Amino acid sequence: MAIRDCAVLIVGGGPCGLMLANELGRRGISTLLVDEKPTTAFNPQANATQARTMEHYRRLGIADEIRALGLPPDFPTDTAYFTRYAGYELARFRLPSSREARQLVSDLKGSWSTAELPHRVSQKYVEAVLRRHAERLPGVSINYGWRLVEFADRGSHVEAQVEFVADGRRMAIRGAYLVGADGPRSTVRQALGLAYAGESGAVRDFFGGRMYAVYLRSSQFYDVVPHAPAWMSVAFNRDRRAFLAAVDGKGEFAFHTQLRAHEDESAISVDGAHALFEAAIGARVDAEILSRGSWTAGYALVAGHFQRGRVFLGGDAVHLFTPTGGLGYNTAIEDAVNLGWKLAAVLKGQGGPALLESYEAERQPLAQRNTGYARGFADSLGLFMPAAEIEDDTPEGAAARAQAGAYLEAHARAEFNIPGITFGGRYDGSPVILSDGTAPPADAANVYVPTACPGGRAPHLWLAPGRSLYDAFGFEWTLLRLGAQPAGGDAFVRAAAAAGLDLKLVDLACDEARDLYAADLALIRPDQIVAWRGNTDADASTVIAAVTGRAALI
Secondary structure (H helix, E strand, O other), rough: OOEEEEEEEEEEEOOHHHHHHHHHOOOOEEEEEOOOOOOOOOOOOOEEEEEHHHHHHHHHOHHHHHHHOOOOOOOOOOEEEEEEEEOOOEEOOOOOOHHHHHHHHHHOHHHHHHOOOOEEEHHHHHHHHHHHHOOOOEEEEEEEEEEEEEEEEEEEEEEEEEOOOOOOOOOEEEEEEEOOOOOOOOOHHHHHOOOOOOOOOOOOOOOOEEEEEEEEOOOOOHHHOOOOOEEEEEEEEOOOOOEEEEOOOOOOEEEEEEOOOOHHHHHHHHHHHHHHHHHOOOOOOOEEEEEEEEEEEEEOEEEEOOEEEOEEEEEEEEEEEEEOEEEOHHHHHHHHHHHHHHHHHOOOOOOOOOHHHHHHHHHHHHHHHHHHHHHHHHHHHHHHOOOOOOOOOOHHHHHHHHHHHHHHHHHHHHHHHOOHHHOEEOOOOOOOOOOOOOOOOOOOOOOOOOOOOOOOEOOOOOOOOOOOHHHHHHOEEEEEEOOOOOOOOOOHHHHHHHHOOOEEEEOOOOOHHHHHHHOEEEEOOOOOOOEEEOOOOOOHHHHHHHOOOOOOOO
């Protein structure tokens, strides 16, 4: 059969694969993506886009397009807890609507210094945007309805066969690299003989074991429920624990409930799914069931390796979360960002072997960190048991509700105000990060201390109303020259040119920037990570060689 050539074959058209296609296509890398599904996601799946992910969407120029999707601009993005949705409200953690987020972001400092606040939007909408933009890029071919049959790493390249699901016809593909972003049952990971490690059997009253998901439409819900709307509504009672994410703010919802020991998911009919929803509401409502199915909560798994030879893995193929904190999809996006610029650099002759080796060295510890945080949130919510009298209209019931409300409000602040997790992920010890001997602030979920200590996200500041420092960064490498009289930086310009790098110089002649970065010069990677900082450009050639994986660290 005819052979189709590309630089990178991506298996999997979810957020990780589509983001990777955008990263590669923007850099002129020929990319072919296959996914056996007929199209992007129909079910809502992930519903929270963290601020760091929104920063990456801003870097691609699509943040405003994504922020316009999902809930109406004035819809509250609160997380609220109820005995049942039409019963007692126990606690509410208030968060800004998308319109308020646009207004608030320019005044925030410290932990939430960013150009983009989080956005509550269903993954199904995000995937459609990522697909549309990837398909517009020259050299990018997006192919749904095609499955990977087999592949082989030949040392100098990868050969694969893919099959059109509808009729079985096959196509041979030859690429320099293959990336498996094909989900938790990854064909690519299994073919490599790689396994997950971690926790897979957590048992909790909620978010542990068998769960049942229902995607539905109910125009009556907001009429029946007497409380203010919320993005996330959690039912907390002895009978039917559940969470409900608003998909469009008009009547579409993603409903997930914990199945009890006596409940058989295979026996749940459409009417049975409707009954589960009504049990969580505590009232009768009309609803149209759009899709339904079971899944298992209680996972905190990370693969033993993210690469073997010319084959890489990303997203759920290498880390599997219980979806607390919204960390799975966002971790997958950062996998794609990290791998995309590195593959492009090596394919263009700008990076050495250590650059690709740094993908696993950087992303595996982050996956272990993030799955650990998600497991902690699941324990906090799932192991906290409702009191028997929590729904009673008695003094004892009121006391139980007050106690549960205080606990759940504290839990919500811990799970949904997480700038430390969002911005504080670091690549310390990476073979392509040049440490300056300083130690970063301690890792904490709910506090982020901006730091330019190499290995972490570049600290953010506003340059002018509506103009972020991140808007001044180059798409590839950036050298910041900081302070009123910064070091020259000319040696970096020459060294970058010799290495074939696209380096943008950005001058920040203000004390605030110099104090924030604590150096005269800072070298920022394409993924907005500080690779190096210092006060002289004397070692520029050595620094460039090290951070591109072409020489051992100095």
